[in-house]
Amino acid sequence: MKGPLFYSKILLFGEYGIIKDSKGLSIPYNFYNGALKMDGDSSEKALKSNESLKKFTHHLSTLDETLVSFDLDTFKADVEAGMYFDSSIPQGYGVGSSGALVAAIYDKYALNKITVLENLTREKLLQLKAIFSEMESFFHGKSSGLDPLNSYLSLPILINSKDNIEATGIPYQKADGKGAVFLLDSGIVGETAPMVSIFMENMKQEGFRNMLKDQFVKHTDACVDDFIKGDIKSLFKNTKKLSKVVLRNFKPMIPQQFHELWQNGIETNDYYLKLCGSGGGGYILGFTENLEKAKKSLHGHKIEVVYNF
Template sequence: MTNPLFYAKILLFGEYGIIENSQGLTLPYSFYKGCLQFSQLQTDFEKSSNQSLKKYAEYLANIKIPQEFKIDIERFIEDIDKGMFFDSNIPQGYGIGSSGALVAAIFEKYSLIKRKPESISKDELKALKKVFGLLESYFHGTSSGVDPLICYMNLPILIENKESVNKVALPENEMGRGAIFLIDSGKIGETGPMVQIFFEKLKNEGFRKTLKDEFIRYNNACIDAFLKKDMNPFFRDLKKLSYWVYEHFNPMIPESLFKAWKRGLDTNAYYLKLCGSGGGGYILGFAQDYDKAEKMLEGFQKEVIYRF
């Protein structure tokens, strides 16, 4: 395939916690995708994307990439001059990996050593994550490398801790009554300011303690129960996680969803959580009876991403 597609990603669990060594669970989302294309650059979108690639190429030319992950910068720049752009429908500022897909596409096309994602070992995953963090830092200031890694691998990934990641199998997607879904907050989120708020909070010893003793514990328990498809403990811990975020991550919850978030907790019809850094973009919803949750969330734009 000359122009492979790179899908968006969804971080089901681990937002903010992975900064403090919690587990994370992330999966590709094929509804949104992007690929590198050539054109005459006649639309504003194509022109803007091409110019962005030029600036990114300058960044790549000035950073030190480990030898085994070297990128053919000269060929990349030649292709940009020939009219290459990133053709993508992944919304920016929505927490689903628009820059991750771009980095993965460039790495796949221009890395000097070609790899087959399905045969990459756990140790190679760790090294790749580090390199992707360097490559994506251009867009966010800092990057864990997880987003481009997911987009590149196109497989669900379990983040075991800050250093270690592994491929993982999700429970089979069944057409049951339950669902995981995205809700559009109607507002673009900015990662930088949200992360800054989090680091300010981390200066408080009481916050650090509750983050470790409660948030990370609930987060890891949700991942464990979900992968085992043990839905009763899953929803029990998910409610605790949702309530903790409501109490402690107030600025990260988009204003348009604040009442709906509380209503879910009060009725147990659904639970909401952040999808990425929050502040806008998408929010994740979980319901054991999606039809009931959908009626209660009437007026919001929703997309189901997983059924159980």
Template sequence: MTNPLFYAKILLFGEYGIIEDSRGLTLPFSFYKGTLKFSELQSDFEKKSNEHLRNYAEYLKVLTLPAGFEVDTESFIKDINSGLFFDSNIPQGYGIGSSGALVAAVFEKYSLKKYDAETISKDDLKALKKVFGLLESYFHGTSSGIDPLICYMNLPILIENKENVDKVAIPQSEEGKKGAIFLIDSGTAGETGPMVQIFFEKMKTEGFRKTLKEEFIRYNNACIEYFLSKEMNPFFRNLKNLSVWAFEHFKPMIPESLYKAWKKGIDTNAYYLKLCGSGGGGYILGFTRDYEKAEEMLEGFNKEVIYRF
């Protein structure tokens, strides 16, 4: 492969729940992408990216990876000295995998062992997820490894639990249909670390732990099941429950600019909103049976349709 592209990812379902063993469903998003390139490093963007790669290479030099998953850091550093940078239009702090794509690109180019997305086994996926968690920890302190795995595989992935992931076929997007899944730009970037910290603080309360396990995870898992089987009535029932639950319990993670719009969707049943990643800013996910109507009601927000049904 020459200059392979690594797409952004969208976590449709599973935000925060996957920390507590819920299921998750994530898919590549080709609108945003990144690739490793060489240049004379003329622009500020290229210089900054090259410097980031240099710092990352220093981290990789002292990182111990499992046998069989080693990365050739010497070649990586040599290329950085020759003007390597990560050319990406994936916005940072938007919950769509900017660091995941970079990690995937570095691993694809410099890992000693290569993998084929079509034939990769479930055991290899599990092992790769752990390795990617180590590789991405540089950016977030800790990482599940899911984001880089999606970007690396460039396939929809079903997160079965904390340990296991598998490739999954999602129903084909049907252009021209009324229903849609869409992104809303909250207008500000979010930071994963502080949001995850808020979540762990909440987890210290027994009541929150109970409702997360008994309600949130149940709605989340049901949404995945019904979406994959294209059963839209029970899908939207559970989606509404999920949106209401998040509005009540994930308020700090919901960008303030979207409070009213979030509530309006629940009250009118015209659309439902949910977090896209850790929240706090970046993108929010929207789901509707009638995108034209939802678009009118969400006038003033930048929106991007990602899937039609």
């Protein structure tokens, strides 16, 4: 048995901001994927995944049945028979490893599930997001449910506010475009929960809350609008502003050895960096109007292009 593939995701804009009702834009990233498998694999990775699924079974049994219910007997039997999640999605890298797993399990075991084929009204999207939020909270405490939603639908998702999300279109990529969105590998595994708790601690300070509202959310919203409209000139202006605000106010989420590199991008305009997911390691997201220039400036670092302008 091998289940359908579920892809990783990239939250282009909105990390932390969406907790405070900023806009957000999340896109599927097909470079990484995962699927449920039962093929007798006894490697350490498969056994570890199977162990995790055993614990996850208990979590699913505690969820409110008015929200979602599962065929838990079949799920338990499959897990006992050695089922695991075979995934190429790196964990702790901010590209939605737990989201793809949650999407795969909902797809296979949820009763009365909302399918991708039906007319996805806003109500249905919000219901899916609520279900996925509860399911994914098992992995890192508090979840918006967006990662699994993106993985499940395999569509770009525009977050207008907490209660207003929609599947959206983004401008076609230009294969020969000079500009790009890229992932920069920090080489460090990040953990979501400690980063989120630093953020929540900072939120207790009035100055931080004001900065979030007046600068961070403002620039994030502008970036989302620019990206969807395809206004590249304005996008880079706003991404630079956002990059500055993040470097000033989210230092704990940026690995120490990248502070200088981050500043260098702002000063040279060769590239602008921002958080990818909760930060603390994993990938850092980069935007550049000239990929060749950015590659030279970031010589010695691993770069993966996600989108071409």
